[in-house]
Amino acid sequence: MDEYISKQDAVDAVKHAWAKGIEPSQYIESLEPADVAPVVHSRWIKTADGAECEKCGREAVYQIVNDHWEYEPFCPHCGAKMDEGE
Numbered sequence: 001m002d003e004y005i006s007k008q009d010a011v012d013a014v015k016h017a018w019a020k021g022i023e024p025s026q027y028i029e030s031l032e033p034a035d036v037a038p039v040v041h042s043r044w045i046k047t048a049d050g051a052e053c054e055k056c057g058r059e060a061v062y063q064i065v066n067d068h069w070e071y072e073p074f075c076p077h078c079g080a081k082m083d084e085g086e
Helices: 007-020 024-030
Strands: 044-047 050-053 062-065 068-071
Touching (some): 007 024
Antiparallel strands (some): 044 050
């Protein structure tokens, strides 16, 4: 599995290495990986009773925004971000 580090940590490591005349990769390799998870994308599919998540098939959740109902921007069941097809 891939490991990720923050951009700022990488920049700081390179600056520190250059200041000491050392190869930056040594500092970057010693950085702790960030706690990240892959983003899952999906979309709400309209059904006869409302909508469901294309990824997990569970029922959509709604919220009131500016006095009208809108679908949530993510699926609360599987965590998918609802931005496919936009």
